[in-house]
Amino acid sequence: MSYVKPAELVTTLIDAGETKIFLSTRDTIIRSTMGGALLTIAAAFxxxxxVTTGVPLLGAVLFPVGFIMLYLLGYxxxxxxFVLGPLAWMDKRPGVTIGGVLRNWGLVFVGNFIGAFTVAxxxxxxxxxxxxxxxxxxxxxIGHIGEGRTVGYADHGAAGMLTLFIRGVLCNWMVSTGVVMAMxxxxxxxxxIAMWMPIMLFFFMGFEHSIVNMFLFPSGLLLGAQFTIMDYLVWNEIPTVLGNLVGGLVFTAIxxxxxxxxxKAPRNETPRRPVEPRVSRRRGLAGSVASSAASAPTAKV
Structure with a gap:
């Protein structure tokens, strides 16, 4: 069968998380740089x-090609x-620590930014x-996207920040589901096919993906959009990263x-007494008489 059942799938995910935590710094940076680059070139696509077709749905349908390519290549x-490392830590794999998980996150963040900024x-x-x-x-x-997703949120104050965070949560619920579906x-x-569905959904609904935004917002700044680096960090990237973290952990990993x-602990149940077959009263009396006759002493002649 080509389908991996969920119970077996989780073991595969935990193994993958353990492998990534122990991956060398060089390999982690290279793989995350290429992952960020492939995803963001697909976002540009x-x-x-x-823009050229006037059909946003078509762009959303085609966007997952970047995600599919990068995961097939192991980037x-x-x-x-955000999902794989914590799974290995929760499973108490030998040598997997919170420090190792945070190190992996930090290196992947840096690599993703290098790849996304290069494409920008x-x-x-x-x-x-x-x-x-x-x-x-x-x-x-691209410039208008950057303005709408920074200054646009800032115009709504706390409500805008809450909306931004929730969009980050919903985004990585879908994206981390795509990671799981890849396996x-x-x-x-x-x-x-399995990866395509959740990735298309998040892109078309305008949820906030921290890596895609590493391309969109630097691109906007380079192209003269009307927002600042501080707007980008405070009113998009930082809340989006936090929302992505919560979405991946709460809705996928845990x-x-x-x-x-x-x-799971075994259930302590009191064993049931065996049920004896019920017999009729007449049959029981007959059986008792036969049993008594069989057990009576035989008269000697």
Whole structure:
């Protein structure tokens, strides 16, 4: 069968988390840099499709190609390791510590940012002909996204911050589900289909993904959008990272671990007494007479 059942799947997820925590610094940075780059080039692709066709749904349908490519290649995203590392720690794998989990998160964050920012610079060059003219329609659209998702939230004050955080939570509920679904199938078509669904959902609904935003907002700044680096950090990136962390842990890692991986104590039940077959009164009397006759002493002649 190409389908991995949830009980077996959780063990695979825990093994993956353990492997990532013990991965070398060099490999973690390289894999997370490439993961951030592939995801964000797909985000640029999705924005381009949405702008040129005028059909945002089509951009959302096509965006998951980046996610699928990076996970098939074994690259890392911060939103994924928010789930995998804690699973290995909760399972008390030897040598897995909170410090190791935090180290893994930090390295993946740095690598993802390097990859996303690199794509932001490259795309800024593309949409401005090497900064020689004003951004084209795709560049203008990217700038508007950055403004709407920073200044737009700030205009609503605390309510805007709450909305931003909840969008981050919902985003990584879906994205971390995509990470899990990547391991629920054994063949490439099955993996691709399983990952496609939750990733398409989060992108079309406008949820906040910390890695995608590492591309969108630096791109907007490079293209002259009307917000600042501080706006980006305070009114998007930091709350989004926290929301992504909560969404991955609360809605994916903890439910899977509690219901499938945690050892459950055996139930202490009092054994039931065996039920004897009921016989009729007449049959019982006849049996008693026969039994008495059989046990009576035989007369000697």
């Amino acid at each position: 999705a924005v381009t499709v949405s 890392d995203l911060l939103t994924g390791v 610079v490259l795309m800024a060059i593309v949409v401005t002909y090497g900064f020689s003219e004003a951004p084209n329609e795709v560049g203008v659209a 629920i199938a054994k063949d490439v078509p099955g993996k691709a 439910p899977l671990y509690v219901t499938y991986a945690r050892a």
